[in-house]
Amino acid sequence: MPRMVGRAKKIPVPEALRSFPLAPRHLSLLSCLLFDGPTTVNELAARLQVAPTTASLLVGDLHGMGILDRREDETDRRRRIVTVAADQEPAIRAWLAPGAAAWRKALDPLTPDQRRMFVDTLLAYEAAVGEARQDQGPAS
Template sequence: MVQIMGRMFRGMKGRRAHEEAEELIGLVKAAGLGPRHVPVLIGLVLNGPVPVGVLARHMALSPATVSQLVGELQRGGFVDRRPDERDRRRMIVSLHEERRALVERFAWRRLRPLRMTLEALGPAEREHFLHGWRTLVEMMERAGNDDPLCGGVSRGA
């Protein structure tokens, strides 16, 4: 298992993927943003344009947290917010057109191996694979919450 995880991490840090990520990460840093903002961008690639509440559900974060992240991303020029045409009280979040292509390339390059893996598995194997990953994440969150050295893991912040 350790060898497999090592190979997976090396693959994620490949030279081409690293060079491609430098531009986006550089823009994120230049806007005064950080790594915690990138999952919102990937969430918008996968689910957008969407209301903040829907994005929050997809990310398993609180709407307040996602709203804050979206506000920061909007100030940084990465996302746009516009009123929902059907319900003017709701705001629809989408990737800013000038950043869309870069963010999409970044997201799809990282998600491609996972998509290929899921497509290669049969329905029962896919179910077991996803169950294993959910269990791993839950155990990591539990360990983070219980370990004072890890500082805890907050799902809502």
């Protein structure tokens, strides 16, 4: 796991995006939009497992940087649809797509049950790390 994280961190940010103050929290959101397509803030919040207000703040950050676009939902004008800005999509795709391709390559040979076990194992690991941090209490 540390090697995987280390390799992911070494993927260079494309030149077109280097001037933006992007944080890891932005990458998850961008990945969702890139691979799942345009969506609402509430749907992003559910996918990212964060509060809608948190997703809204992240979208606001990225929209302010010109990385995301927001438009009215034509079927419900109260909703806003969020998408990667067309002029930023090539750089974001070049940056994030290799990771998605690697996951597909790793997961394609597995049966659906094996994939489910793999995902469940990662979720269990994530939960255990969270519990261990809670048990340690606040950092001094």
